Amino acid sequence: MQIHAIPLKDILFSGADFDAFIFTFPLHAGPLKDSIHKVGLLHPVCLREHPQGWQIVCGARRVLACRELGWRDIPAQTWAANACATERALEISLAENTLHRQLNPMEQARALHKFHTLANWEISKLVTEIAPQLGLPQSSEMVQDYLSLLKLEPEIQVAVADGSLSPAHAFLLAPLNPPERTFLFNQVVQTCLPSLNESREIIENLLDLKIMLKKSLPEILEGKNISAILHSSLKNPRDKCRFLRIELRRLRFPQLNRLEDEFAKILSALGLKNNVQVRHSPYFENNHLDFTVRAQHAEELTETIQHLSTVSANGGLHKLFDLVKHGV
Amino acid sequence: MKFFHPEILYIETDVLNHPRTLAILERLPGIAVQPIDDYQNLGLAHLTANARFKREKKGLTLAPKRGELVKAVQRDLFRNIPNEYYIVHSLGCPFDCQYCFLYDYLDHQIPTIFVNIEEILESTQEIIESKPFEKLTFHTGEFSDALAFDHLTDLSQPLVELFANYQHAFVEFRTKSANVGNLIGLPHNGQSIISWTFSPQRVVQLFEYGTASSDARIEAARRCQEAGYGIGLRFDPLVRYPGWENGYRELIENMGAQLHPDLIRDCQLGVFRYTPGLGRIIRERFPKSWLRLEESVPSGDGKYRYLKPLRIDMYRKIMGWLGEFFPSLKIELCMESPEVEESLAENLRGNHKKEVFIS
Numbered sequence: 001m002q003i004h005a006i007p008l009k010d011i012l013f014s015g016a017d018f019d020a021f022i023f024t025f026p027l028h029a030g031p032l033k034d035s036i037h038k039v040g041l042l043h044p045v046c047l048r049e050h051p052q053g054w055q056i057v058c059g060a061r062r063v064l065a066c067r068e069l070g071w072r073d074i075p076a077q078t079w080a081a082n083a084c085a086t087e088r089a090l091e092i093s094l095a096e097n098t099l100h101r102q103l104n105p106m107e108q109a110r111a112l113h114k115f116h117t118l119a120n121w122e123i124s125k126l127v128t129e130i131a132p133q134l135g136l137p138q139s140s141e142m143v144q145d146y147l148s149l150l151k152l153e154p155e156i157q158v159a160v161a162d163g164s165l166s167p168a169h170a171f172l173l174a175p176l177n178p179p180e181r182t183f184l185f186n187q188v189v190q191t192c193l194p195s196l197n198e199s200r201e202i203i204e205n206l207l208d209l210k211i212m213l214k215k216s217l218p219e220i221l222e223g224k225n226i227s228a229i230l231h232s233s234l235k236n237p238r239d240k241c242r243f244l245r246i247e248l249r250r251l252r253f254p255q256l257n258r259l260e261d262e263f264a265k266i267l268s269a270l271g272l273k274n275n276v277q278v279r280h281s282p283y284f285e286n287n288h289l290d291f292t293v294r295a296q297h298a299e300e301l302t303e304t305i306q307h308l309s310t311v312s313a314n315g316g317l318h319k320l321f322d323l324v325k326h327g328v
Numbered sequence: 329m330k331f332f333h334p335e336i337l338y339i340e341t342d343v344l345n346h347p348r349t350l351a352i353l354e355r356l357p358g359i360a361v362q363p364i365d366d367y368q369n370l371g372l373a374h375l376t377a378n379a380r381f382k383r384e385k386k387g388l389t390l391a392p393k394r395g396e397l398v399k400a401v402q403r404d405l406f407r408n409i410p411n412e413y414y415i416v417h418s419l420g421c422p423f424d425c426q427y428c429f430l431y432d433y434l435d436h437q438i439p440t441i442f443v444n445i446e447e448i449l450e451s452t453q454e455i456i457e458s459k460p461f462e463k464l465t466f467h468t469g470e471f472s473d474a475l476a477f478d479h480l481t482d483l484s485q486p487l488v489e490l491f492a493n494y495q496h497a498f499v500e501f502r503t504k505s506a507n508v509g510n511l512i513g514l515p516h517n518g519q520s521i522i523s524w525t526f527s528p529q530r531v532v533q534l535f536e537y538g539t540a541s542s543d544a545r546i547e548a549a550r551r552c553q554e555a556g557y558g559i560g561l562r563f564d565p566l567v568r569y570p571g572w573e574n575g576y577r578e579l580i581e582n583m584g585a586q587l588h589p590d591l592i593r594d595c596q597l598g599v600f601r602y603t604p605g606l607g608r609i610i611r612e613r614f615p616k617s618w619l620r621l622e623e624s625v626p627s628g629d630g631k632y633r634y635l636k637p638l639r640i641d642m643y644r645k646i647m648g649w650l651g652e653f654f655p656s657l658k659i660e661l662c663m664e665s666p667e668v669e670e671s672l673a674e675n676l677r678g679n680h681k682k683e684v685f686i687s
Contacts, residue, residue: 253623255635283625287667327637
């Protein structure tokens with residue numbers, strides 16, 4: 001292996017394919033600049049010959065740090081273009097990167113994408129060859145999901161890379177169209193911090209409402225009630241998330257919501273004691289009601305049951321039973 | 329409706345020279361043929377659901393049926409429905425109904441025809457002859473459409489002829505096709521029932537791709553009645569969509585005008601229902617479809633169904649319209665909860681109830 005001092009001005013850092021083999025995202029020198037300033041460059045970078053100069057195979061952040069430090073040239077292992085095919089260069093880059101650190105999800109996506117597009121590897125080959133090196137599950141769905149991260153807007157990609165947005169959250173955003181995705185990311189994900197399951201529920205309900213109400217996703221989120229929740233002074237994002245989910249469910253399931261409201265209204269009118277709870281079955285699927293009585297002594301229990309009997313004998317519970325049975 | 333004509337034929341090597349294989353090949357001149365080892369390992373799993381299913385539906389597989397050739401119908405995981413059976417002549421369907429449970433049931437969607445029909449018929453005959461004093465019903469449209477491949481296999485002919493010999497056994501062909509040419513003129517002796525899933529034309533257009541139109545199904549049913557067959561009416565799934573009341577009312581009126589009430593054996597109603605898995609598939613494949621948008625909630629068996637008052641309302645209206653045109657029709661609910669059965673007790677009075685799921 002021969003090491004040469006290569007002028008930094010000859011190393012490509014812009015243009016169409018300067019980053020063909022660079023997985024690093026976002027690309028900045030970070031603390032490496034200080035480190036190189038203090039102790040110097042410990043490892044040479046790897047470069048491949050290119051008609052316009054030298055293409056970085058490994059060491060993009062080192063090249064950037066040295067440029068920022070005002071170095072004129074940098075020690076590099078070099079290959080002629082014909083001595084290092086594209087596929088080989090990608091393999092070297094991947095091996096070098098994964099040896100020293102865990103790639104962030106955006107970098108994993110970029111690695112998969114480059115093997116897919118530059119080396120023309122099929123998805124099935126990415127699954128068996130690249131996914132294990134990246135520490136990803138060997139599934140074509142997972143590979144497709146990671147590839148979908150690359151169509152996200154830069155601000156969302158940065159959030160995925162820095163860990164403030166999980167890849168699984170980002171997978172849910174990926175199928176949306178760009179304006180909707182950005183709106184949802186800024187107005188809901190950043191504001192309400194929903195869990196993965198909550199995010200799925202919110203997005204599914206929004207997409208359904210989009211068709212049902214014939215409105216765009218931002219139009220729905222800017223509706224009076226939802227907008228009030230999102231722009232409320234509630235400090236805890238979890239509270240916002242909870243209220244948002246309730247409101248979306250009310251819109252998405254109006255008949256169920258009507259039944260719930262009606263049930264609560266009838267129950268309230270019965271004037272039952274506080275130590276009695278009445279529950280209908282989930283989604284009103286069954287015709288029965290569950291009555292729970294809490295009592296601390298026999299007299300309290302007797303009194304509560306007597307009151308309940310009186311309410312029932314007066315026909316007070318009929319409406320409640322009719323509602324769970326017939327929906328009216 | 330165009331008859332199914334696959335673009336590629338996968339044939340298991342064991343049956344490359346099977347007489348049924350050769351007969352099907354003769355009806356598909358020039359088709360690309362690919363020998364395979366096992367029909368169960370054919371899926372295109374690396375593609376997205378939509379791309380995968382679209383491509384898979386263009387193929388056809390010929391294979392031998394191994395294992396159970398005729399299966400007992402199960403009420404649930406542990407209990408069979410006595411004396412009802414499925415004849416497993418094929419797996420998967422050339423049609424592409426958005427709501428089809430097979431998308432969440434089969435490993436892949438390449439339709440498979442089992443060519444060892446003689447063995448399947450023998451197995452059927454053995455069961456029929458082993459229970460000479462019981463009324464037996466055999467279904468042929470559970471894992472596929474019963475008649476969608478009939479122009480390739482002629483399977484209906486030996487089945488109808490077999491059942492014609494036994495007074496205590498019936499075979500039901502359930503279909504969304506109008507592929508009844510082979511049935512007309514066969515000596516069925518009243519032992520074959522041809523059943524259609526009837527849907528308003530709007531439902532056919534929106535959700536039942538590749539199937540016969542609503543009118544074509546009614547016309548096919550009329551032809552079968554003319555040939556002396558008893559027919560079955562299957563409104564399953566009943567689908568709520570904007571304007572469903574007019575759609576179903578019109579459909580039933582058309583049926584009333586063309587079908588003879590005395591030659592209708594029975595009628596089954598069941599609302600659209602789906603497992604969570606199928607729900608995910610529908611959402612992925614048809615993100616803008618109305619199919620899932622009516623209010624569906626998890627029921628006792630884990631499947632999603634319309635909210636109980638919505639389905640009671642739907643059943644009640646459909647039963648009312650059916651009653652106008654077919655006053656003595658025997659109506660059953662399919663896969664419905666005891667609570668819904670109870671709410672519709674008045675409407676179902678005198679009808680036999682079956683397939684009630686356990687909640």
